[in-house]
Amino acid sequence: MTSTDPTQQGAAPNLWMRTHSVLIERLHIRLESLVVLLVLATTMAILSPYFLSVSNFMNILLATSTIGVLAIAATYVLSSGGLDLSLGSVMGLSGVVGAAVAVKLGAPTPVAVVATIAAGAAAGLVNGLVITRAFVPAFIVTLGMLGIARGLALVISDGRVIYGLPKAMVYLGQGRPMGIPMPVIIFLGTAVVMHILLAYTRFGRHTLAIGDNENAARTAGINIERHRLIIYTLSGALSGLAGLLFATRINSGDPTAGLTYELTAITAAIIGGTNLFGGRGSILGTMIGALIMGVLQNGLNLLAVQSYYQQMAIGAVLVLAVFIDQWQVRKESRV
Amino acid sequence: MSNLLEIKGVSKSFGPVHVLDQVDLTVAPGEVVGLVGDNGAGKSTLMKIVTGMYSADAGTITLNGEDIFHHSPGERRRMGIEMIYQDLALARQQDVAANIFLGREPTRSVLGMRFVDRATMRRDAQAMIDRLGARLPAINRPVGTFSGGQQQSVAIARALTFNPKVVIMDEPTAALAVREVQGVLDLIRQLKSEGIGVILISHRLNDVLSVTDRIVVLHHGRAAANLTTAETSMAEVVSAIVGGVDMAEAAAHEARG
Ligand SMILES: Nc1ncnc2c1ncn2[C@@H]1O[C@H](COP(=O)(O)OP(=O)(O)OP(=O)(O)O)[C@@H](O)[C@H]1O
Ligand SMILES: [Mg+2]
Numbered sequence A: 001m002t003s004t005d006p007t008q009q010g011a012a013p014n015l016w017m018r019t020h021s022v023l024i025e026r027l028h029i030r031l032e033s034l035v036v037l038l039v040l041a042t043t044m045a046i047l048s049p050y051f052l053s054v055s056n057f058m059n060i061l062l063a064t065s066t067i068g069v070l071a072i073a074a075t076y077v078l079s080s081g082g083l084d085l086s087l088g089s090v091m092g093l094s095g096v097v098g099a100a101v102a103v104k105l106g107a108p109t110p111v112a113v114v115a116t117i118a119a120g121a122a123a124g125l126v127n128g129l130v131i132t133r134a135f136v137p138a139f140i141v142t143l144g145m146l147g148i149a150r151g152l153a154l155v156i157s158d159g160r161v162i163y164g165l166p167k168a169m170v171y172l173g174q175g176r177p178m179g180i181p182m183p184v185i186i187f188l189g190t191a192v193v194m195h196i197l198l199a200y201t202r203f204g205r206h207t208l209a210i211g212d213n214e215n216a217a218r219t220a221g222i223n224i225e226r227h228r229l230i231i232y233t234l235s236g237a238l239s240g241l242a243g244l245l246f247a248t249r250i251n252s253g254d255p256t257a258g259l260t261y262e263l264t265a266i267t268a269a270i271i272g273g274t275n276l277f278g279g280r281g282s283i284l285g286t287m288i289g290a291l292i293m294g295v296l297q298n299g300l301n302l303l304a305v306q307s308y309y310q311q312m313a314i315g316a317v318l319v320l321a322v323f324i325d326q327w328q329v330r331k332e333s334r335v
Numbered sequence B: 001m002s003n004l005l006e007i008k009g010v011s012k013s014f015g016p017v018h019v020l021d022q023v024d025l026t027v028a029p030g031e032v033v034g035l036v037g038d039n040g041a042g043k044s045t046l047m048k049i050v051t052g053m054y055s056a057d058a059g060t061i062t063l064n065g066e067d068i069f070h071h072s073p074g075e076r077r078r079m080g081i082e083m084i085y086q087d088l089a090l091a092r093q094q095d096v097a098a099n100i101f102l103g104r105e106p107t108r109s110v111l112g113m114r115f116v117d118r119a120t121m122r123r124d125a126q127a128m129i130d131r132l133g134a135r136l137p138a139i140n141r142p143v144g145t146f147s148g149g150q151q152q153s154v155a156i157a158r159a160l161t162f163n164p165k166v167v168i169m170d171e172p173t174a175a176l177a178v179r180e181v182q183g184v185l186d187l188i189r190q191l192k193s194e195g196i197g198v199i200l201i202s203h204r205l206n207d208v209l210s211v212t213d214r215i216v217v218l219h220h221g222r223a224a225a226n227l228t229t230a231e232t233s234m235a236e237v238v239s240a241i242v243g244g245v246d247m248a249e250a251a252a253h254e255a256r257g
Helices: A012-027 A031-047 A054-079 A087-104 A109-133 A138-157 A167-174 A182-200 A202-212 A214-219 A224-250 A261-271 A283-302 A307-334 B043-051 B073-079 B096-100 B118-132 B148-160 B178-193 B205-211 B234-242 B248-256
Strands: B005-014 B017-027 B032-037 B058-063 B081-084 B107-110 B113-116 B166-170 B197-201 B214-219 B222-228
Touching (some): A031 A283, A054 A182, A054 A202, A054 A224, A087 A109, A087 A138, A087 A261, A109 A167, A109 A224, A167 A224, A182 A283, A202 A214, A202 A224, A202 B113, A214 A224, A283 A307, B017 B032, B017 B043, B032 B178, B043 B081, B043 B166, B043 B197, B073 B081, B081 B148, B118 B148, B148 B178, B166 B178, B178 B197, B178 B205, B197 B205, B205 B234, B214 B234, B222 B234
Parallel strands (some): B032 B197, B032 B214, B081 B166
Antiparallel strands (some): B005 B017
């Protein structure tokens, strides 16, 4: 917010517009979401003395890491004009597969880690294949996968939590090199890579173009079906990564892990400025959206609000975010 | 004269509807061919078959003698076939440069990884827009915020930026003001002088008669006439469009308009 040109300092509304356009153009962030994050954080800091501490900040990041990785997946899928409702279920399935491979098969940690992410990628690949080859709408396919992946997780685990992951694996979830939790490091690293991929590479540009106008992308010679297949596989792989972070943090494969997480992840992406109908999205924006969700949950925890109400709050925020987005679109198109 | 683009015996049905029936059409280097016909005659469909957006049921298509029938849209575009679509086919939330370079973004290498070179994109896009003399509010705005004519300029710029061999224009002047229409006609003449083959689809027969070398008339999916522009008249073109009946009155009306 400091990058305004000193030669053209003008009135306040212009400053807002200019800051907005600089942020949108350079970093693809929505100014409104930054403001909401600041307001939310300030409110929490006033309401709770614990909020403004380094350890609580780490807590927020740690709690955000799983949702944040899922929100990255949601950003890619939504901005390509798709939808993935199976994020949370695939995350749960992946965690169970990883735990089963490590505990029941006794495989070494690297194998279990790869298996966790591969399980997610496989589920995503199936989503992508059915969507692009069988022309079943993404809404239906991923809704089906939501049920299938959850059921499979319960089948594999016999409906029970799989405890006792190997030490090296647990380090991924509980290790703290230099005091920073491993999940936070993995989450931020993933975010940086995925941001660069979306904002600065041809793959990312084509993702947005396909979501914007599939026909335009097709006439430009982009292979839409292949691209969509990659996007859904990527979404599955990221869900697998989220499953890995979660399972290693709680040191077990829980078949109910990630229940309704797709709700939070999609909300975070949309708050961050991702267009629900495709064509616009940025990982930096989504990070802010994920932080908003993280601060909201953390704050409600500090204020000892029951988790039932938190679910309601998240649902309400999702509808509100889309409402504001649509309201802006209508306002702009009327001018 | 050897042909640049050759379409032979192309047929196409959408389900039970026969849209194209054994259509032939050729374009030589530096030749401007008008493709006219009633609404629904099959003009856009034929051209989408040329760009690979649709696949034909039968027929052959060659570019410089090379069979391109089984090439993907991307490959055909790389070989030099460009089309300005009737519905423009622009990504409305992306800016001018992103649209012009869509599918062919220039990249530069950083640490062995390839990143889109936005500075080059923006500069070349601006140069192309300037060359066309198009007036756009800003090059870094989403094209969805532009007027229909401004969007058409972007679509034209997209088709001309990569040294095409054949340019297909499907109603390129439909959304344009008088001055811009003249600009597009001048542009077609310039493409012709550079040896580029042009196919112009338009319902504005005066424009077609003034700028083309040949006029192919589609009627109910058949190539009903192949006329040399210098030797034909508005009346002949109109009568071929409506199916051969004497439509002297309609022709006179067109000539006045
Ligand atoms: N994707 C499609 N599916 C089914 N029918 C189609 C499709 N595209 C075109 N048609 C049909 O093919 C016929 C020819 O359409 P086309 O768009 O080629 O006409 P046109 O000559 O370009 O007309 P216009 O001057 O109105 O642009 C029409 O009857 C149309 O309904
Ligand atoms: Mg048409």
